[in-house]
Amino acid sequence: MIQQTKPRLFLAPMEGLGAIEFRKMLAAIGGFDECCTEFIRIPTNPHLPSLLREYNPQATAPIPQAAQLMGVNPKDLAEAAALLAEKGAHRVELNCGCPSNTVTGKGAGSSLLDTPDTLYEILYQMVQKCPVPVTAKIRIGVENDRNFHKNIRLVEDAGCSMLTLHARTRADGYSHPARWEYILEAKKQLKIPVCGNGDITSAEAALDMLEKTGCDHLMIGRQAAKDPFIFLKIQSALEKKSFYPDPSLFYQALDLFFEHIFRRPSPIGPIKQLGSFLLANHPVLKKRFLTHPYSTSIEAKQHLYLSLGSYFEPLTASA
Numbered sequence: 001m002i003q004q005t006k007p008r009l010f011l012a013p014m015e016g017l018g019a020i021e022f023r024k025m026l027a028a029i030g031g032f033d034e035c036c037t038e039f040i041r042i043p044t045n046p047h048l049p050s051l052l053r054e055y056n057p058q059a060t061a062p063i064p065q066a067a068q069l070m071g072v073n074p075k076d077l078a079e080a081a082a083l084l085a086e087k088g089a090h091r092v093e094l095n096c097g098c099p100s101n102t103v104t105g106k107g108a109g110s111s112l113l114d115t116p117d118t119l120y121e122i123l124y125q126m127v128q129k130c131p132v133p134v135t136a137k138i139r140i141g142v143e144n145d146r147n148f149h150k151n152i153r154l155v156e157d158a159g160c161s162m163l164t165l166h167a168r169t170r171a172d173g174y175s176h177p178a179r180w181e182y183i184l185e186a187k188k189q190l191k192i193p194v195c196g197n198g199d200i201t202s203a204e205a206a207l208d209m210l211e212k213t214g215c216d217h218l219m220i221g222r223q224a225a226k227d228p229f230i231f232l233k234i235q236s237a238l239e240k241k242s243f244y245p246d247p248s249l250f251y252q253a254l255d256l257f258f259e260h261i262f263r264r265p266s267p268i269g270p271i272k273q274l275g276s277f278l279l280a281n282h283p284v285l286k287k288r289f290l291t292h293p294y295s296t297s298i299e300a301k302q303h304l305y306l307s308l309g310s311y312f313e314p315l316t317a318s319a
């Protein structure tokens, strides 16, 4: 299938792994058009101003940062969306994909895919109240695709500007191969843009998804943590150009990650989490890095830089 316009590339929201320090690091390397906060949970009886206090649309400038909401109450979510727009969000998204039981137990996240009436009401009210585009990020379904067609249609009918489809069911978790045929189906059924997500692990895979599904845009999650150059590689592949990554750009961006992560009270966890992705293709280095007993976070940083030093070649290999 042929795309009409150049696809936009989105860095996926990823709670924990993809926190603000990571998004800043990725933005320093660039290549993507937008990123998004991890989900902001809107509980019952929320005090919205304090829940939304941290959101800064400029934090990843010049790349815009949208905001993602998770919850179940249409009125609160609509109000939160309007407040986020006031704070400068260019887009507000509803999370309808989170598999976590603590979330889904309360009817939010992917559980919404089993309650289409509630899902419609939430999105409709968000669209009515929020002056900037509202989008939905969904999975195929909870256990199966029973509500898939209903759900994709209602996203469009509620007035959303884009559907992002993580092409797995909740039961698939994160490891079942993504079912791109559902992205193709969404693209056939809808007039609004469809952003494809799931298993884009290389520039070739990105082109393959575009080709096989005809989706308008692409979203990448975990591969961006394994290979922060993935977006630049995809841009080059789209332009049919060769790509030569710049290691100094990578290290500048990693420095930025550390500058910000060191402001946290306990940075070792997030450093290990990022390291486990960056070293994903190097099991021995990864194991050594993860099992080392660090007494300080500076030590963890040094160990990561040393581990990366001996592995950078494969990371820089084109696409």
Ligand SMILES: Cc1cc2nc3c(=O)[nH]c(=O)nc-3n(C[C@H](O)[C@H](O)[C@H](O)COP(=O)(O)O)c2cc1C
Pocket (backbone or CB within 6 Å): 012, 013, 014, 015, 016, 017, 018, 037, 038, 039, 068, 095, 096, 097, 098, 137, 166, 174, 197, 198, 199, 200, 219, 220, 221, 222, 223
């Ligand atoms: C650690 C982690 C945290 C995630 N947190 C969120 C989140 O906050 N909001 C969301 O919509 N999706 C979240 N996701 C799902 C991703 O956005 C994405 O849909 C999924 O990882 C599939 O894309 P990928 O194969 O490119 O990684 C998360 C995924 C991971 C691995």
